[in-house]
Amino acid sequence: MKVKGVRFLLIGIECSRNKGTAAILKSTVQTLKNYFENALFKAVTPWPNRDKLNCKGIEFSDDLLSKLRLFKIRKESDDFDIVIDLHGDTISEDYGILTVFGFFYNIVSYKLLAKKAYVIYAQSLGPFNNPISRLLAKFCLNKVDLLIIREKITENYLKMLGIRNYFLGADPAFLLKTASKENIKEILKNEDIRASQGSIIGINVSQHIYDLLKDAGRHMDYIMMNAKLIDKLIETYDVNILLIPHVLNNVHDDYSIAKKVYSKIKNKNLVNVIEGDYTPEEVKGIIGLCDLFIGARMHAVIASTSQCIPSVGIAYSHKMHGIIGELLGLDEYIIDIDDLNYDILHEKTMKAWENRERIKKHLEKVIPEVKRKALKNGELVRELCDSLKIT
Template identity: 35%
Template sequence: MKRAVPKQKILNKEAFSNSNVLLIGTYSSENKGDAAMELSVANRVRKELGATVQISSPFPNIDKAFYSDFEVVFSQRRKLIRASIQLFLAFIYSLLPKATQSKFSFLILSDEGKAILNADLVIDLSGDMLTEDYGPHVAYSHFIPILMSIFLRKKVFLCAQSIGPFGLTTFLAKYIFSKVSRITVRESISYEYMKRFGLSESKLSKTADVAFLLEPAKLERTKEILKEEGLSLPKDRIILGISVSDIIQKKYDARHDVKGKFEDEFASLLDQLIETHKVFVVFVSHVTGPSETKDDRNLSKRIFSKMKNKKSGFVLSGNHRPEEIKRIISQFSLFVGARMHANIGALSVGIPIIAISYSHKTPGIMREFELGDWVHPIETLDMDKLNESILTMYKKRKTIASQISKSNERIKSVAEENIVKIKELLS
């Protein structure tokens, strides 16, 4: 049964031209998933609504160049003590009579706080960070700008995220969910979890990740990139795209209590596929910083260095934009991804994928495409079974690609609902 789509008011672009929208919650443009979400929302808000868009970033020195069309402000949320003091001052400010608040604007010290104070709508794009999966301190760091926005009486939209679970920070999460204007989640697992907070249907709804709205770069640009990289994709081979993650590597090694085990066994798996099924492997990194330890290219190169069949593999070394990576992935036969937004890139362009997961966001989104059986949780990841999955998927690739393409139309339509909600909140 199809969901009834409510009639929307026809709103002129001029009605939003004086609006200020602040995007918060992402980590860095070096994380291409973050960049895909930011660009999908920022470009649409500016183009369709004519609103002014600011982007809050913990790494403005990096992000200012990438988001050159928008103003980037510094977020100090990762400096927990300093950010907590600023949050407390914002709370004090909120208690003052509205008529006298302008005299005490000095209490709002940070650039992010000033941007919040000036915003008509604050949109949180934390992705999968509103959770204690990475520790309660990480959840709290993402709560800080949301809480500040609430204290300063701003409309807040938690947009298209995977949320939960919470432990120590449950009381803060519950408070936030009760105070924000809208919440959308991007998959059913989060939606079922969020029901426990007793939120109304008008506040909570399931949509899809806004990165599905990011259009891939033109094919000509992809040809230019591959030429610059020195890669010519063989036409007579199975092209297997690979996106690895340091999170997966560390969890796999910890599970077996052997450092380097993931690199050794994954390299061996790829060699086996090359030798038995004429596979050509291309490593695509979806996180390239902001630090060396966060750069997936380093892990990709280490795995590649341990492969025997180096002539049948390639590591893309450039720092490419998310829309460029989307188009590059479209040239592959199959994709194996440990980064969810790399997988979203593959799904967006109809490429069959096998996902390696470390949180509920991955199986949640894969189930939206009826691909739940093609997820390998890191807790039980077995290289022989992964090998078997890759070969089985290749045999079924045409059917699965058709299934993905049919689902894409629905998913992108649902992702559009996030843009509609932004318009409603600004109207």
Template identity: 30%
Template sequence: MVKIVITGHGSRLSKGNSALLNSRIRLIKRFIEDSEFTIFTFHPEISYKPEMKYLKNVKISFYEVPFKFSLSFRELPKTIFSILKIVFCRSISPYLKDLREYKDADLIISTGGDVLTEDYGLVDFINYAGNLLLGIFLKKPVIIFAETVGPFKHRLSKAIAKYLLNHASLITVRGEISKKYLNTLGVNRAPQYLTADTAFLLEPPPLQILKQILEKENIKDSDILVGITVSELIPRYDFTKTRTLKDKYDKYVEIMASVTDYIIEKLGATVVFVPSVIGPVYDDRRVADRIYKIAKNKEKIRNIKNEYTCEEIKGIIGRCSIFIGARMHVTVFSTSLHIPTIAIAYSRKTYEVVGMLTDYIIDIRKGLEYDAVISVINEVWLNKEKIKEMLASRMRKVRQRALLNGILLRNFLRSLQI
């Protein structure tokens, strides 16, 4: 039995996190059938069991990540203990359950997608990097698996990233931007491959289950549906002259409410708000609620409040005529199902992961304006059949790249003669 540790998982309440984890497990099982998994998560208090609905016959156990770093005084004891774990990991690994799991693993694999970056701050990066460095210090093969790498702003983060990546056993990145950044960073020791995000391979649920979900949410399959995922996080990245975070948030809500009314009135569609993140900090449903309250055409809005698995979220999105996503992985879901997609981006990961599948990316860092959004919606709506054909053609190459992650992992494992 091949023992695989996947480290750095967030929580099931982010369906992007869940899609990464579930698609990695399925892909690895496809190429390494005799495998079992230990998942290290930052939120062990949030059960993953509901998200395992479509993962059959897989042995999985969950633990809290062994390394947790914080600048909070209240978390100081845990931070000191985490640092001591890294420094003395070899000598104390027999006595700590989490380090024993690392020590007993045949492979240690990353998850998170865009966590090897400073886009979310230096502390977040140190946390993700620290849990991978533990594997390297314990002399285990560490695989950087279908990740986005960079950017880094500080000398410290660049030094940590360069050391980590140069000591990895295999690196696969999910886009050209990261491949080039590895060279800029001075990463030249580990084998590097250009692949694609594993979530492109995630399968929607059986049709009968999807029909039950649509009925529960009062979504008529016969209606013209436009899906929208809004985000509590994304207004923070509006780098225009809007001053306060509250002003940015209010502006975002007002624009998206007006966009919603336009879609209903001019396109004759029902708008379905599809949440991608429902905790533990941000919750897309709260933004959708705010938009619903000020939108005029409430009878043509379906605001999904129930929690569904990442596979079920993908299935719902697959019923839409076009899709507008402010969370990156929902645009992975939509494009992989050949749904014409408008992505609202706040970092380069959107350009890297879905840029080859959609020409319609609105970068909120440059500002979000109603007229610009409507112009893009009209163009996508007018050309939706051509866009579907284009997506069907391009997705074949993307799926092959996503599958390459599993092939490379299997070949690496064979080279170890495990």
């Protein structure tokens, strides 16, 4: 029996220029719709006016808490029944200890003051190395009504905190739909990319990786190693290259990094940079054209592997290792940012290319189970609402 009329507040997300977080939001809403009739969805984002243009059927508002209306939250909470936290991987010291304080603020506001059911929905959590962040994380995680994680490395962090009440699910973006072939053909036409008989290798370069390497003085190495790899792939295999941005905003703009890489490539005639700003479904469809994919954004790699495309991932945190490496069984094709250089990038890419048929068959076996786990997330939320009589 489906629950009717539940009002969901979705936090920790945006739905415009970050295709990964947009994929999480859209897939979560679609999954919950499978279990809840007439459900209403409100997403709290920094840019509601922009986001509502990209995600139809979802109401958007600015952050209830960003205006320091903490002690008005109980009155303002009449508009929703349950909070779905979609922060993904930011409840962690990887982004600084302030993100853990942000989680504490959300728990105090929505759970303790507003007294609403609170769900951590398929996230990667940790690490929590600082004693204060460990204390806050343990306090907050023990307050949530439902804790769903998406990989086993997070499970180890939870065990270190003494947290036992959790479920191991999967990232909702594995369920993201793909734009139609006709839509993708129109995009290629608008991008002035001609259909080719040759193989296509897609590459997603990331400004976040670039910025992390910049702190170590290695940012130009990142540009040059990708340009060198592209020339090597073209000269060795006569392939076409698509540079596919996955985040397009002022802070982390993959497009600008793709253009930097493009400027250093010798064989530009076989390389195209995707110029437009497309929906996550459309970007997934573009990625679906590829015979091999190299991604520095985890959700770009989820877009490829969910279509059983052999992939190489660049990891800056444990989420890539836990999801693409361990859950999908592709750990030998993951490169940690601390180890990243041209030689290892070249080695992993060539190995993936040579083994691409074997990798594809492997993904065809494991992806259906991963998608079932992602659907289970919604079933767990339904069971929670039934137990709390949220209707």
